[in-house]
Amino acid sequence: MKNNFYKLIFLFALSATVFSCSNDDDNSPETPKEALTEYKFLRILLSDEKTTEITLVNPVEATISSFNAKFAKSTVYTTESKRYAGIIHRASNTVETFDSGFEGHGDHVDVDGIPKFGALIGQSPMPTHFKSKSGELMTFNDGDGTLAVAKESEITTAGAKFKIINAGLLAHHGAMATFTNGTYAITEKDNSITGTLPEKVKIIDNSGKTLFNATVATKGIHGNASDGTYAVFGSASGVLVVESNGKQKLIALPADFGTAWFGTILETKAKGKFVGYTAAKGAFLIDVAAETIKPIIQSTTIMQCKVSFNATKLGILLHTGEFKLYNLTSLQVEKEAKVIAETATDAALKPQMQLTENFGYITSPTTGELLQLNLSTMAIAKKIKVSSTPYMITVLGFENSKGH
Numbered sequence: 001m002k003n004n005f006y007k008l009i010f011l012f013a014l015s016a017t018v019f020s021c022s023n024d025d026d027n028s029p030e031t032p033k034e035a036l037t038e039y040k041f042l043r044i045l046l047s048d049e050k051t052t053e054i055t056l057v058n059p060v061e062a063t064i065s066s067f068n069a070k071f072a073k074s075t076v077y078t079t080e081s082k083r084y085a086g087i088i089h090r091a092s093n094t095v096e097t098f099d100s101g102f103e104g105h106g107d108h109v110d111v112d113g114i115p116k117f118g119a120l121i122g123q124s125p126m127p128t129h130f131k132s133k134s135g136e137l138m139t140f141n142d143g144d145g146t147l148a149v150a151k152e153s154e155i156t157t158a159g160a161k162f163k164i165i166n167a168g169l170l171a172h173h174g175a176m177a178t179f180t181n182g183t184y185a186i187t188e189k190d191n192s193i194t195g196t197l198p199e200k201v202k203i204i205d206n207s208g209k210t211l212f213n214a215t216v217a218t219k220g221i222h223g224n225a226s227d228g229t230y231a232v233f234g235s236a237s238g239v240l241v242v243e244s245n246g247k248q249k250l251i252a253l254p255a256d257f258g259t260a261w262f263g264t265i266l267e268t269k270a271k272g273k274f275v276g277y278t279a280a281k282g283a284f285l286i287d288v289a290a291e292t293i294k295p296i297i298q299s300t301t302i303m304q305c306k307v308s309f310n311a312t313k314l315g316i317l318l319h320t321g322e323f324k325l326y327n328l329t330s331l332q333v334e335k336e337a338k339v340i341a342e343t344a345t346d347a348a349l350k351p352q353m354q355l356t357e358n359f360g361y362i363t364s365p366t367t368g369e370l371l372q373l374n375l376s377t378m379a380i381a382k383k384i385k386v387s388s389t390p391y392m393i394t395v396l397g398f399e400n401s402k403g404h
Contacts, residue, residue: 043057052071053387095127119156137155147184167188188201218240254284284296309354319343336378339371349389359381
């Protein structure tokens with residue numbers, strides 16, 4: 001009798017378990033994965049080719065705020081703090097600043113006012129290259145070979161102006177870099193080659209005084225970046241590396257480069273490592289300490305080559321509309337897909353691109369839209385209407401969604 005009772009108990013428990021498992025399998029849907037969204041405190045800033053309109057995009061909400069700059073067709077850059085932007089009007093000899101209103105505090109972000117133009121203004125002949133290091137904003141002024149320098153802390157100060165540093169240079173299409181000790185590497189032209197490109201780099205202080213003269217001469221310089229220790233310049237003679245103590249050296253270009261050289265140098269998160277880009281060959285990783293140049297992608301069809309906002313990835317957009325995402329540590333491609341239509345190599349205005357940790361942002365000049373590319377799915381997640389002919393683009397703010 002007892003045995004029969006225990007058998008009944010066992011059979012009841014077994015049938016309940018089977019029913020429960022069957023019920024789970026048949027009727028309990030999988031919990032959907034949370035959709036990937038942009039960080040709350042990131043914004044995209046765009047200029048327009050034909051109008052003075054400046055567009056600030058909130059990619060989470062897919063909304064925009066419109067402002068008017070002093071001139072059209074400006075280039076836009078993010079400052080070191082990530083809060084502000086520099087708006088460069090080269091042809092109109094003017095620099096404006098813009099305040100996102102976000103203040104980063106490491107683990108969180110405060111909203112410190114509304115987005116607006118900064119009070120800081122610059123007036124100089126043909127401001128061109130823009131850099132922001134050590135709490136400063138800086139332009140090299142092609143029109144007279146001077147530097148214009150201001151502090152980020154002055155951007156919201158009424159009446160603030162850029163300070164001009166005159167190092168006694170000839171006017172040229174130059175570049176500059178800041179070292180962590182407060183000195184500057186600056187290009188100089190001696191007319192040993194024809195054209196507007198410089199041939200040398202010297203080191204000056206913030207009064208324009210020469211601290212170290214150039215020790216290496218090149219056949220032309222364009223493009224540069226700095227991590228505070230090394231200032232790296234693209235050169236027709238090789239990659240020119242300059243240190244604050246005056247030491248200079250050339251890293252030889254790959255043997256098959258011929259007359260090609262890096263006209264663009266980009267900073268990465270890794271100390272002493274930079275990305276060199278030339279449309280004639282592709283994108284390469286420059287290791288200053290090892291004195292090596294390794295290929296990331298070898299292609300002659302690259303339309304955009306950009307390091308991500310956190311400086312750990314490299315995004316490549318080809319004229320075919322294909323996008324490739326590379327890891328700057330492994331130099332391996334992580335994602336690739338055709339994401340937009342083909343763009344003619346001779347198109348008057350081409351798509352521009354920037355990358356955040358999770359998304360790519362690509363302008364569509366023909367439709368007046370900003371395309372948000374999900375870097376996980378490699379699909380266009382949003383199309384946001386901006387100005388009629390979006391021109392240049394930069395990212396402001398912080399990859400953080402925690403506020404007060």
